[in-house]
Amino acid sequence: MHVFERKSLVCAERHSFDLSRYGYVNFVSRPVKAKYDKELFASRKMLSDHGFFKPLDTFISEWILRALPPGRSPVQMFDAGCGEGSRLSSITKLVCDQTTRRVTAVGLDIAKEAVAMAARHDPQSVWCVGDLARCPLASEQFQFIVNLLSPSNYSEFRRMLVEDGTMIKVVPGARYLQELRALVYGADRRPAISSDTQALFERHFDPLHKERLQYAVRVERPLLAHLVRMTPLAWGATDEALQQVLSLDLIDMTVDLTVLIGRKGT
Numbered sequence: 001m002h003v004f005e006r007k008s009l010v011c012a013e014r015h016s017f018d019l020s021r022y023g024y025v026n027f028v029s030r031p032v033k034a035k036y037d038k039e040l041f042a043s044r045k046m047l048s049d050h051g052f053f054k055p056l057d058t059f060i061s062e063w064i065l066r067a068l069p070p071g072r073s074p075v076q077m078f079d080a081g082c083g084e085g086s087r088l089s090s091i092t093k094l095v096c097d098q099t100t101r102r103v104t105a106v107g108l109d110i111a112k113e114a115v116a117m118a119a120r121h122d123p124q125s126v127w128c129v130g131d132l133a134r135c136p137l138a139s140e141q142f143q144f145i146v147n148l149l150s151p152s153n154y155s156e157f158r159r160m161l162v163e164d165g166t167m168i169k170v171v172p173g174a175r176y177l178q179e180l181r182a183l184v185y186g187a188d189r190r191p192a193i194s195s196d197t198q199a200l201f202e203r204h205f206d207p208l209h210k211e212r213l214q215y216a217v218r219v220e221r222p223l224l225a226h227l228v229r230m231t232p233l234a235w236g237a238t239d240e241a242l243q244q245v246l247s248l249d250l251i252d253m254t255v256d257l258t259v260l261i262g263r264k265g266t
Helices: 038-049 054-067 086-096 112-121 154-160 178-185 197-204 221-229 232-236 239-246
Strands: 002-004 008-010 016-018 024-026 075-080 103-109 126-129 142-148 161-172 206-220 250-263
Touching: 024 112, 038 086, 038 112, 038 221, 054 086, 054 142, 054 161, 054 206, 054 250, 075 086, 075 154, 086 103, 086 112, 086 142, 103 112, 112 126, 142 154, 154 161, 154 197, 161 197, 178 232, 178 239, 178 250, 197 206, 197 250, 206 221, 221 239, 221 250
Parallel strands: 024 126, 075 103, 075 142, 103 126, 142 161
Antiparallel strands: 002 008, 008 016, 161 250, 206 250
């Protein structure tokens, strides 16, 4: 499936799939129970709108701008596991603000409610409901693929990237949301992050760069409920622990992320 000027998708048989009146294409034939619910995505968007991930978006957009091939050819970016679309929309805007090239941004997620939310807030991008394990999008059509705090399917990513295309993977670091984690579970609890993440990434892509982004975000009381809801960290917490968080006036939250950047080699 090829993306055509943000308004339709065209398959190899030249069948055209226009975007629905809701602004997205649904490639899932039967209902799928998504892992995350509408409240989580809405809360994540609220935190995003208040700059929670702005340093990450800035870093990725600046890397994309530096990596643009010579000339004025159009650019196609794909967000694999886009959720409610906040990251892709922000990154795309930052890129478009610094280039006159035509940029087409495509996001895909299995959660229909999240994709509908993305389409509602960003009608300029192309949004798809679909399964990364059986991604309907065509081979070798994206110069950049981003996969942010979301499961990966590297064989599909390689298939969809153009030759020498750039893959950007973001995973949480050991200190990610450590203050929230300490409040709801105790200071000793750590996120379950595989030590093989980088090795697996580098088996599929030629490594270009690794960056650890660490910064603090002040979250005040009106946003505390959204902070709790936007992460699965709260799923196993007691009501008492959650109320302890919600009773705070503010909290300085650590964001700790590792960005892996690679190139599709031969």
